[in-house]
Amino acid sequence: MHRRQFLKTSTAAIAAAGVGTSPWRSALAQSGPIKIGLLAPLTGVVASGGKEMVEGVQFYLDQVKSEIAGRKVELVIEDDASNPDTALQKARRLVEQGNCHMLIGNLLANTGLAVANYVKGTGTPYFIPIIAADDLTQRQRIKNVIRVAGYSASAFTHPLGDWALKQGYKKIATVSQDYTFGHEQCGGLAQVFTEGGGEIVQQFWHPLNTADFSPYLGQLADLKVDAIFAMETGADATRLIQQYSSFGLKAKTPLLAAMNGTDQSVIRTLGEECEGIIAPAHFAEGSDNPVTQKFVKEYEAKYGKIPSLYGFSMYSGVMWVAEALEKMGGKAEDREALIDTVLKTELTGSPLGKTVKLDSYGNPIYDVQIRKVVKRPDGKYWNVPVTSYPNVSQFWTYDPETYMKQPPYSRSFQGIKKA
Amino acid sequence: MTTIATQPALQSRTFAGMTGRAVAVAAIVIAVAAALPLVLSNYQVGLATEILIFGVLAMSIDILAGFAGRTSLGHGAIFGVSTYVVVYATAQAGLSPATSFALGIAAATLVAVVFGLLAVRTSGVYFLLLTLALGMIVWGICLRWTQVTGGENGMRGDVRPEWLVSHRAFYWAVLAAASLVSYAMWRFVRSPFGLTLLGIRDSESRMRSLGYNVSVHLFVGFAVSGFFAGVAGALYAMFNNFVSPSTVALAQSVEGVLMMIAGGVGTLFGGFVGAAAIIALENVVSSYTERWQMVLGITFILIMIFTPEGIIGTLRAMLKRKER
Structure with missing residues (x-):
């Protein structure tokens, strides 16, 4: 009934306004x-x-x-x-x-x-x-x-870089899947972190679907960094988080992850090895909102x-x-x-x-939550916001025009500021 | 329909090496194919174009598999190299479509030459594995050489020239190209050279003792087959305006081989039938169930059990039985 009523009124409206050469047709097309x-x-x-x-x-x-x-x-x-x-x-x-x-x-x-x-x-x-x-x-x-x-991709790791600086981290190493999504997320963090005085000690790029992270974890353990940033999706994320913990690194070096690394699709199947990981995102399922x-x-x-x-x-x-x-x-x-x-x-x-709107480039502007994985009373793990960066632009604090003049993030360009 | 055209020509030659009957059949098939866009929707015309392109790929594999007894699992890579080069040349280097097209085919032929040099010494499962490995190398390069290939994300660009943008125009262009290369392939396998390949397939040692240089024949056969795969790849670049590592992946090679087998090994034109069967099946089944890959798998098994000679092979055998 609702639709019919709508049709009737819209047909009448279009006919009355005389929009188009064949008003009945446009009404028909809309039916x-x-x-x-x-x-x-x-x-x-x-x-x-x-x-x-x-x-x-x-x-x-x-x-x-x-x-x-x-x-x-x-x-x-x-x-x-x-x-x-x-x-x-x-x-x-x-x-x-x-x-x-x-x-x-x-x-x-x-x-x-x-x-x-x-x-x-x-x-x-x-x-x-x-x-x-x-x-x-x-x-x-x-x-x-x-x-x-x-x-x-890089919109959420820009604030993460800033947050890392505020924690007093001086040295960070990254480990990431070797494809554009990884390059972009690592680049966002690397640029903000190094421009604020931090140092990216080393970056590891591994192929998608890496079964064994021990070669990377072994080297990461030797680097003596303040934090490690991991950009992993899907099964790679599960494996990295498990192996990070079983290598004993979890107790020593804080693990920062890309938003997808601690997404429910990953941590749903994990236990306490995922607890405490920090990841930035717009959505935090454990938010008290x-x-x-x-x-x-x-x-x-x-x-x-x-x-x-x-x-x-x-x-x-x-x-x-x-x-x-x-x-x-x-x-x-x-x-x-x-x-x-x-x-x-x-x-x-x-x-x-909260109301979300798009910037003039068609990208949404969000409050970026820095989230921490914690245990819910029922034993499931979820992401709870620790702190929040309001209204973050995809260009962070840079001027869009200047920002877009620099090349897109890639394996060879990570926006790292030379000390 | 096309089966008849592939029958050994015992009759006297009349036109361009084809018998009168073959000319008639070819003319009818091409005419019907050319009329298709008049009755099909745009999307179906797109599918038909894809069938033609993959048909050419399957035929190029059949040159080796059906006529030289060497099944290649590296042709997807050769095909994809051409696609990559064409997209790169038009979108990144700004060359004209015609130049890019030629460059793509040249690149594919070059890759086939390298593959051929390494692979012709082997046969059977070793040939299969070697070509598979070579194809994987190409895939690895396309995936990791991010600056040039765009890595996982691939490359995009408006490859198709202005006058081919409409579905129909492009279909007719592809049809013309496919008819031309099909004819060329058909002539190739029936030439004395092609017959030598057949001889090698049946007995390598006998051909060798007859004084034929088996390696050189196989090598040339491989290069020619790569050339045709390159033509298909270049057309595919224009079809999609896009290329990514999945185009050079093993799955692409396997799909080409499966199309050839479904159509019928050694029937040449079976490539089109196989491509049509598989692409149509993929499209129809996948809109009903997400388990479409399973359905495809079962279909392949059934084809292998009941019509091991492929669709064309079986039809041809039935025709023969009737004639007797």
Whole structure:
């Protein structure tokens, strides 16, 4: 009834205003559901994260009964198989065959970049709550690729570098997976930390899916540093944290991690070896903010686990698009307007318990929480904020123009200031 | 349909080395293929383009596997090198699409030459392992040489020239290219040189005692096959406007080999049938279940058990039985 009523009024409105040459047609085009194409890795190396992405989206759509701005929402889920070629093919399928009004999702940066390059040609709005590649909201921005409820990789490690300085750390060593996401997170920390007078003693880069960290841990133990920063995702994170502890390093050197290193998807399966690790992020499931607590509790009740960043980000991402659509009366067909509205929309319902808005480059501005892994009364571990950096820009305190003149972080450029 | 075109030509040659019947069949197949975009949706045209490209890759593998008895697991890497070079040349170096295309094929041929030099001394499982290892080296380089290849993230760029941007135009261009190289490959395997390869496949020692230089023949065969894989790779660069290490990964080589086997080893044109079967299956099944890889696996096992000669091979055998 609701939809029919909406249709009636909108048809009348359009006809009355005389918008377009064939008002009845545009009304007709709008009668169908809003089609959202969701790309998630349901198979391949990051399949477990992909499933939580789908959960996050469905969790939101269930809450709004699959209806946004009075229109039904049709969610089309495709598996990107953790592979950029497959992701590209599935994106084509969703846009060209599925006639989706927008795409959302992808987990691995390479899949996201492949899809971004494709939608650059088609103009389809593409939302990336998980893809963190810095340059998508910096040097190589594509207008219809928007990081709603996402984050750029180095945005959270900049404040971590500052926090490390405040702890009095002088020397830090890093160990990281050897790919762009790792380069960017390490670079963010290294730049701020060295510019503030700290020293990056050594950086270890290891291939993805490293089973045995002992060669690195042995060398790390000999370095006599004040803290070690680890940038690990998925199974690598689990293994590093376990081996860090069993090597006896945990008792000696504090471990700092990238946000993904202590994400629920990792520490859910861990015991006390993960306790005390520090990691920066916008979302802390152990925050005492009542809005966050409500979200965590409901999610836990539904899926039987504390939400991970994947679930949280996709949930917030869809909510962001939904809030924009509400503003524009659900006209998902109008891509230009949708993109502009999303860019201007400030997310009010975020589980962060605070309004989030995008900067002029399409990257969200968050309060970055420095989080510590602690044990909950029921024995599960979660991230609790220790301190917070309000309104952190992806450019930290640098001037965007100057910042973007320096090369993107890579294995060879870590922004390290020569002493 | 294409089976007939691959029948040994005992009849007198009439046109460009093809019998009248073969010309007719080829003309009909190409005409039907050319008419496809008129009835298919844009997305399906995209799929058809992909099928043609992978068909060429599968055929290039078939030159070695079906006609020289050497199954290569390194062709995905050769294919991908061409893709990488084309994307790099257009997006990073700013060269024209035509130059990039030529460079890509040249690079792939060069890689095939190196592979060939190392691999032709071996056969059977050793050849398989050696080409696999060489392919892994290429993959490793693409993954780790971040400054040039973009590492895990790969490279993007507008590779396709302006006049090929539409789905249909590009499909027709790929169809033209695929027809041309298919014809070239078909001529190649039926040439005296190709027949020598067949001889080597059947009995290496006999060919050697007849005075043929087996290594040189295999080496040239490998290089030629690499050239055709390079053509497919260059087309793929234009298709995707994107390349990442997954394009040179082992999975790519395996997929090419599987397409060839599904179509029929030694049938050459089976490559297209295999590519069509696998790409279609992937697309249909994956939209119904996330366990699509399992379904694919089972399908391969069933193909191996029931039609070990592949789709084309089996059809051809059935036709023969009928004629008798």
